[in-house]
Amino acid sequence: MTASSGQVGACSNSRCGHWNNEHNSYKCKEAGCRKRWKICQTGDHGDSGVYAICAKCPDHPAGGPEGFLEYIDLTV
Numbered sequence: 857m858t859a860s861s862g863q864v865g866a867c868s869n870s871r872c873g874h875w876n877n878e879h880n881s882y883k884c885k886e887a888g889c890r891k892r893w894k895i896c897q898t899g900d901h902g903d904s905g906v907y908a909i910c911a912k913c914p915d916h917p918a919g920g921p922e923g924f925l926e927y928i929d930l931t932v
């Protein structure tokens with residue numbers, strides 16, 4: 857399977873399983889960091905309507921998007 861666009865196929869986080877086009881990605885808030893956070897927006901993980909974190913910046917655990925502390929963390 858090829859994934860040239862990055863938007864095709866299913867999420868690489870095995871705990872998520874949703875399609876990539878149901879996600880949003882955010883650049884890490886740490887200045888100069890180019891890593892991206894990947895957020896599942898289906899609201900289908902645990903509490904309904906709550907977003908989930910499928911990928912986070914490994915270097916800056918506080919660098920997530922607005923309100924990410926309320927999200928369900930699928931990376932642990």
Ligand SMILES: [Zn+2]
Pocket residue numbers: 867868869872873874879895896910
């Ligand atoms: Zn996901």
Ligand SMILES: [Zn+2]
Pocket residue numbers: 867871872873874896897898901908
């Ligand atoms: Zn998901």
Ligand SMILES: [Zn+2]
Pocket residue numbers: 884885886889890891913914915916919
């Ligand atoms: Zn970062």
